[in-house]
Amino acid sequence: xxxxxxxxxxxxxxSAGQRHDNLAAKALLDGFQAEAVLADRAYDNNDLWQTIxxxxxxxxxxxxxxxxxxxxHDTAIYRHRNRIERCFNKLKHFRRFATxxxxxxxxxxxxxxxxxIAIWLR
Numbered sequence: 271x272x273x274x275x276x277x278x279x280x281x282x283x284x285s286a287g288q289r290h291d292n293l294a295a296k297a298l299l300d301g302f303q304a305e306a307v308l309a310d311r312a313y314d315n316n317d318l319w320q321t322i323x324x325x326x327x328x329x330x331x332x333x334x335x336x337x338x339x340x341x342x343h344d345t346a347i348y349r350h351r352n353r354i355e356r357c358f359n360k361l362k363h364f365r366r367f368a369t370x371x372x373x374x375x376x377x378x379x380x381x382x383x384x385x386x387i388a389i390w391l392r
Contacts, residue, residue: 275350296321319331
């Protein structure tokens with residue numbers, strides 16, 4: 271999921287449960303302009319860094335421990351990364367989202383969009 275600075279959802283993408291989320295991050299950022307992109311250390315890969323650099327945005331992603339040369343990040347800006355966690359928390363207030371009653375991915379994604387609309391209308 272992609273959210274704005276106020277923690278409101280902007281774009282969603284469903285993936286398989288066994289697939290890592292950082293593979294979808296590049297597709298989520300396609301077409302967006304931002305001053306900075308915040309993510310946790312699980313999203314630290316060179317392909318995503320290049321995508322963010324092509325957007326002329328600052329990548330605020332801590333380096334993984336396996337990276338030989340750590341890439342510095344702005345810790346003051348990184349403190350605002352909890353906005354995405356807050357956005358997921360707002361979505362989890364909708365019981366249907368939290369428990370995933372829907373069997374089909376298209377039905378679940380449709381409800382996620384409805385829940386996002388409700389969050390934007392608040």
